[in-house]
Amino acid sequence: MDLSYTPEEEAFRADVRDFLSEKLPKALSDKVRDGRALTKDEHEEWHAILNARGWLAGNWPEEHGGTGWNAVQRHIFEEECALAHAPRIVPFGLTMLGPVLQKFGNDAQKAYWLPRILNGDDWWCQGYSEPGAGSDLASVKTRAVRDGDHYIVNGQKTWTTLGQHANMIFCLVRTDPDAKAQEGISFLLVDMESPGVEVRPIVLLDGSAEVNEVWFTDVRVPAENLVGEENKGWTYAKYLLTHERTNIAGVGFSTAALAAVKRIARAEMAGGRPLIENALFAARLARVEIDLMAMATTNLRVISQAAKGQAPGVESSMLKVKGTIIRQEINDLARRAAGPYALPFASEAVDGGNDPIGPAYARPVAAQYFNNRKLSIYGGSNEVQRQIIAKTALGALK
Amino acid sequence: MNFELTEERQMLQDMLRRYLRENYGAEARNKIIESQAGFSAEIWAGLAELGVLGALFTEDQGGFGGAGFDIAIVFEELGRAGVVEPVAETCVLGGQILAAAGRADLVEQVIAGGLHLALAHGEPSSRYDLAQVATTAAAKGDGATLNGRKAVVSNAEAAGHLIVSAREADGLSLFLVPRDAGGVSLQGYPQIGGGRAAEITLDDVDVPKDARLGAPGGALALLEPAVAAGTVAICAETLGAMETALRLTTDYLGTRKQFGRPIGTFQALQHRLADMLIELEQARSIVILAAGHLEAEPALRDRHVSAAKHLIGRVGRMIAEESIQMHGGIAMTQEYELAHIAKRIVMADHRLGDTDHHLERFIALGA
Numbered sequence: 001m002d003l004s005y006t007p008e009e010e011a012f013r014a015d016v017r018d019f020l021s022e023k024l025p026k027a028l029s030d031k032v033r034d035g036r037a038l039t040k041d042e043h044e045e046w047h048a049i050l051n052a053r054g055w056l057a058g059n060w061p062e063e064h065g066g067t068g069w070n071a072v073q074r075h076i077f078e079e080e081c082a083l084a085h086a087p088r089i090v091p092f093g094l095t096m097l098g099p100v101l102q103k104f105g106n107d108a109q110k111a112y113w114l115p116r117i118l119n120g121d122d123w124w125c126q127g128y129s130e131p132g133a134g135s136d137l138a139s140v141k142t143r144a145v146r147d148g149d150h151y152i153v154n155g156q157k158t159w160t161t162l163g164q165h166a167n168m169i170f171c172l173v174r175t176d177p178d179a180k181a182q183e184g185i186s187f188l189l190v191d192m193e194s195p196g197v198e199v200r201p202i203v204l205l206d207g208s209a210e211v212n213e214v215w216f217t218d219v220r221v222p223a224e225n226l227v228g229e230e231n232k233g234w235t236y237a238k239y240l241l242t243h244e245r246t247n248i249a250g251v252g253f254s255t256a257a258l259a260a261v262k263r264i265a266r267a268e269m270a271g272g273r274p275l276i277e278n279a280l281f282a283a284r285l286a287r288v289e290i291d292l293m294a295m296a297t298t299n300l301r302v303i304s305q306a307a308k309g310q311a312p313g314v315e316s317s318m319l320k321v322k323g324t325i326i327r328q329e330i331n332d333l334a335r336r337a338a339g340p341y342a343l344p345f346a347s348e349a350v351d352g353g354n355d356p357i358g359p360a361y362a363r364p365v366a367a368q369y370f371n372n373r374k375l376s377i378y379g380g381s382n383e384v385q386r387q388i389i390a391k392t393a394l395g396a397l398k
Numbered sequence: 399m400n401f402e403l404t405e406e407r408q409m410l411q412d413m414l415r416r417y418l419r420e421n422y423g424a425e426a427r428n429k430i431i432e433s434q435a436g437f438s439a440e441i442w443a444g445l446a447e448l449g450v451l452g453a454l455f456t457e458d459q460g461g462f463g464g465a466g467f468d469i470a471i472v473f474e475e476l477g478r479a480g481v482v483e484p485v486a487e488t489c490v491l492g493g494q495i496l497a498a499a500g501r502a503d504l505v506e507q508v509i510a511g512g513l514h515l516a517l518a519h520g521e522p523s524s525r526y527d528l529a530q531v532a533t534t535a536a537a538k539g540d541g542a543t544l545n546g547r548k549a550v551v552s553n554a555e556a557a558g559h560l561i562v563s564a565r566e567a568d569g570l571s572l573f574l575v576p577r578d579a580g581g582v583s584l585q586g587y588p589q590i591g592g593g594r595a596a597e598i599t600l601d602d603v604d605v606p607k608d609a610r611l612g613a614p615g616g617a618l619a620l621l622e623p624a625v626a627a628g629t630v631a632i633c634a635e636t637l638g639a640m641e642t643a644l645r646l647t648t649d650y651l652g653t654r655k656q657f658g659r660p661i662g663t664f665q666a667l668q669h670r671l672a673d674m675l676i677e678l679e680q681a682r683s684i685v686i687l688a689a690g691h692l693e694a695e696p697a698l699r700d701r702h703v704s705a706a707k708h709l710i711g712r713v714g715r716m717i718a719e720e721s722i723q724m725h726g727g728i729a730m731t732q733e734y735e736l737a738h739i740a741k742r743i744v745m746a747d748h749r750l751g752d753t754d755h756h757l758e759r760f761i762a763l764g765a
Binding site for chain 1: 399400401402403404407467648651652659660662663665668669671672673675676679680681682683684686687689690691702705708709712757758760761764
């Protein structure tokens with residue numbers, strides 16, 4: 001048992017910190033800290049800065065232009081980025097599609113698409129969820145029918161995050177409607193500029209425009225855009241989901257968010273004293289801080305196993321549930337800490353307004369609270385995760 | 399970063415687990431709990447012989463362990479088996495104080511299994527506050543005369559010596575008092591989580607000069623590290639007991655049939671089991687954190703210790719209550735093995751500070 005990082009890991013952390021203090025533009029970190037939405041250009045700017053340093057693809061092997069980092073290094077990088085309020089790396093090309101292409105794509109696909117992801121030539125989005133397929137992903141209905149050297153795609157995807165910026169979408173499509181649910185699915189890369197693709201924004205309850213519906217009407221997709229084998233897409237989809245679940249605990253985000261709550265609670269006054277000295281508020285804050293301390297250690301336990309080559313199993317589900325509960329609890333504390341000035345509608349105050357109302361720290365808190373209700377819904381809802389945990393413990397019961 | 403046990407600790411853990419599996423089953427345990435002494439001299443000798451007691455002391459102190467992680471793995475195993483023998487009282491609380499005060503001869507007896515100790519510190523109105531002591535020590539010649547009352551002193555009846563805190567002119571001091579010294583009277587009773595305790599009255603108890611442990615007014619300097627180690631011990635013990643509660647509950651969900659199928663097929667219970675398993679990992683992590691900070695500087699140490707005791711109290715209650723509920727009626731019986739485990743878990747919250755006490759302390763140490 002040794003809870004400390006090695007000298008090499010500490011040196012790596014120092015490198016990351018130096019890099020962030022030197023290269024992370026203040027305009028970006030200010031926006032992230034204040035909970036304001038980033039533009040497409042700003043996302044691309046940060047990607048380009050990371051790519052210039054060779055640090056954009058933290059989970060890719062070096063042969064494909066990645067960092068080759070192990071799980072501990074990735075964790076350190078993600079933690080430092082979160083604490084420095086760096087923009088989140090847009091995950092669709094880098095975290096999700098990249099590993100699938102590296103494992104299942106053919107040589108031509110790897111040679112063409114992977115460098116374009118690193119260079120920002122394409123903005124990818126994820127075509128998984130459908131109106132009838134949420135956590136039950138295998139029930140996708142979007143159809144792809146082979147027609148010579150093309151597929152003809154018809155159907156609808158939804159909850160497509162940042163699809164409004166994307167020129168490419170990777171999709172789960174049904175190629176064999178007669179097979180069992182998991183067996184007739186294929187993994188297809190679709191050009192969003194093809195005729196018949198339509199993107200419609202979904203405005204979320206916090207006023208944000210981050211997700212979309214994507215409609216496909218007789219969209220012709222070259223057959224060379226099929227990844228791997230036809231009807232084997234479920235295997236690739238599951239592989240992608242294991243990568244989606246890296247950093248699932250969100251320790252860095254929660255740590256930064258907890259620090260933000262403390263800043264608010266020091267500035268807000270309650271009964272003539274800083275709110276942070278209020279016994280009830282302090283107790284709620286301390287409770288979640290202790291939960292976070294424990295979860296950060298659980299996360300490190302899983303990471304240290306992963307760095308030794310052991311794939312996390314049910315621990316990912318545990319971290320997903322506990323990590324999202326903690327983040328949501330911190331969001332709730334931030335909202336309450338802000339008091340009455342949480343009430344002005346955030347989308348105006350945060351992204352537009354020349355003359356914002358109330359203290360700056362109060363503006364995003366209600367919107368973030370509502371936006372982050374998604375955490376326990378997406379990526380396999382917390383109920384689905386609990387099902388996985390219980391099934392693993394109980395085995396098959398009859 | 400490394401979360402694996404060293405080879406020595408792994409061996410200690412395996413050996414202790416095997417010993418307790420063979421000698422401390424539910425039936426044997428229930429007999430021990432109901433016995434007059436409240437614990438088994440045979441088991442105590444066994445633990446000493448295996449080196450379990452020595453593993454709780456550093457080499458300098460005459461043992462061969464004594465680090466936070468040694469304490470944690472020993473107590474996790476004791477907790478897993480629901481052991482009621484007063485290891486925390488004698489070896490951690492009492493033993494650490496005597497070791498720090500330089501009483502190597504007595505520590506040697508403790509490690510050999512020949513001496514029991516009891517920390518007679520708490521009082522009827524002190525609750526969990528270490529600094530609240532009304533018992534007095536009046537100077538008398540070279541020595542002192544002690545007067546006062548001590549409350550819920552665990553292991554007092556078996557102890558050869560009591561470690562008594564009392565207020566004197568220089569402040570709060572500790573004194574080593576033979577349990578059978580004149581003026582010491584005990585009113586003993588069993589505790590609901592197992593083991594015995596006593597209310598102690600000190601009525602003009604004369605002690606010689608060398609009874610004082612540490613410097614005059616130096617009680618807290620001795621108490622605080624020992625209580626920190628004792629708190630880690632109780633947290634680890636409770637973690638072990640929670641593992642047993644979850645094992646019993648998981649087994650029961652898989653075998654108990656209602657409405658023609660195992661109750662573990664019901665989603666209402668599955669999701670609650672999942673939450674228990676998640677919280678168990680939280681508990682395991684916080685014990686690792688606290689054990690890993692036991693040798694840190696005091697404020698950092700105590701912040702982690704309080705975080706652990708708070709979380710263990712909260713999670714322990716959840717796991718004990720949910721285990722009983724998911725078992726149903728059978729868990730309400732004294733005889734079924736979950737009963738003792740659940741009581742041990744819940745009542746641990748009353749030893750060395752409960753979940754609220756430690757939350758408050760965590761907040762105070764964070765400012």
